[in-house]
Amino acid sequence: MELSTALGRAELLRVAETVAQEKGIDTAEVIDALEQAVQTAARRKYGLEHDIIAEIDRKTGEIRLFRQLEVAEVVEDYAKQLSLDEARDRNPAAQPGDLILDALPPIDLGRIAAQSAKQVIVQKVRDAERERQFDEFKDRIGEIVIGEVKRTEHGNVLVDLGRAEAIVRRDDLIPRESFRNKDRIRAYLYDVRHETRGPQIFLSRTHPQFMAKLFEQEVPEIYDSIIEIKSVARDPGSRAKIAVISKDSSIDPVGACVGMRGSRVQAVVQELAGEKVDIIPWSPDPATFVVNALAPAEVSKVVLDPEANRIEVIVPDHMQHIAIGRRGQNVRLASQLTGWDIDIVSEGEDSERRNREFREATELFIESLNVEEVIAQLLATEGFANVEDVAYSETDELAAIEGFDEEIAEALKERAAAFLEEREQEMNAEADELGIGEDLRAFTLIDLKTVVALGRQGVKSLEDFADLATDELVEMLAAEAPIDEVTAADLILQARLVLGWIEPEPEPEELLEAADATPDDGTAETTH
Secondary structure (H helix, E strand, O other), X not given: OXXXXXXXXXXXXXXXHHHHHHHOOOHHHHHHHHHHHHHHHHHHHHOOOOOEEXXXXXXXXXXXXXXXXXXXXXXXXXXXXXXXXXXXXXXXXXXXXXXXXXXXXXXXXXXXXXXXXXXXHHHHHHHHHHHHHHHHHHOOOOOEEEEEEEEEEOOEEEEEOOOOEEEEOHHHOOOOOOOOOOOEXXXXXXXXXXXXXXXXXXXXXXXXXXXHHXXXXXXXHHHOOXXXXXXXXXXXOOEEEEEEEEXXXXXOHHHXXXXXXXXXXXHHHHHOOOOEEEEEXXXXXXXXXXXXXXXXXOOOXXXXXXXXXXXXXXXXXXXXXXXXXXHHHHHHHHHHHHOOEEEEEEHHHHHHHHHHHHHHHHHHHHHHHOOOHHHXXXXXXXXXXXXXXXXXXXXXXXHXXXXXXXXXXXXXXXXXXXHHHHHHHHHHHHHHXXXXXXXXXXXXXXXXXXXXXXXXXOOOOHHHHHOOOHHHHHHHHOOOOXXXXXXXXXXXXXXXXXXXXOOOOOOXXXXXXXXXXXXXXXXXXXXX
């Protein structure tokens, strides 16, 4: 495209329209580019120090040039400023700070202006194409796309998607698989980002949802939403687990995903470079779901701890290595699939642990309650683990133990209460001796035993406690009153709130009240 003195006004507009149609962008963008090109040419002619504005009339094609000047009481830059007196000669209402446009003679739009215009238009076209690519592919996030390998760079694969180029980074490729130029590649589009060099489209073959989408393509029941994929866990290139549930009781979700003679699952396995896939029936019951997820291992018993989001799974001794899997793969994938932290314990280890806990509880009751061994063993057998369990239990509960009656139950509760009271007095005396402040003792979120344990290590006030780091607190209490990092962080946070070191976050109700108190017109009320 060229601009010259022979280019008429009407013809200029026609050229802009033609370029816009060819490149698929708006005519206004082409005219903006022409204006920028004319401005650049004019600055070269009149001086780069001038602030020049070019305008092209959208109806007639007429080009007008202006020099923009700021009205100033004291002129410091004659190229960009105009004195107040001169400005008022042109406009009596002029004030300091006003901008005045000073008309300039038109310039000859020669080859330089044409080249500048061409460069600007090319850049506009490139920007418009990038924006179109971004808009097109950001709406396709979560889909499987198919492209052709363009080249590989440092282990990353660049993929030609037809109207755009995408990248599969090394970490998003299945281990040990390689692609050559012109190979067809199928991958999951998981992100599109605006970057300096244009929109970057990121693909993955290791993303859990890549496998889910492959099953959706192979299993019509999943596509039709009769079967739902609840969760997916992958060790790319090695093994994967997928949990499914059927909304139609007459359809077996596992069988449907496997297909006739394994045809459907084999199609997915082939695409995933031989990755073995375990298809698991999903269950709303966490224990059942975890047992299913650990297949092919057999499970004897499960113990749930919902607060810690942990589940202990007891398995036969000969099944422990199967449940854990090679390098912990089976239990790791089951944990990812279910969302629970899973501890695998063999029946032998469980029996040994229960025997140890039984012995420890028996010895504790003999010493603290001053009872015979047989009574202590009965308490331990019934699940009483410490003196508090006995002291705070119901009389009827104790009396129901075989060989006990109400009289024995009351006597045990009294001895337990007396022991706890004596222990509390001893701990209070030690707290006094250590010089532990009342503010730390009154902090209700930790018990006296923990307070004394902290005092032994130099934490003697609530300020000392609030000044601790999370890992410090966990380490201090590891021996006598173990806690996890989440609990430790919360305790320190609560202590800082009590001391007023930080402000509490407003509750949702308070935020709603604040919003309701704001005037409808968006302006705040002012009190004079």
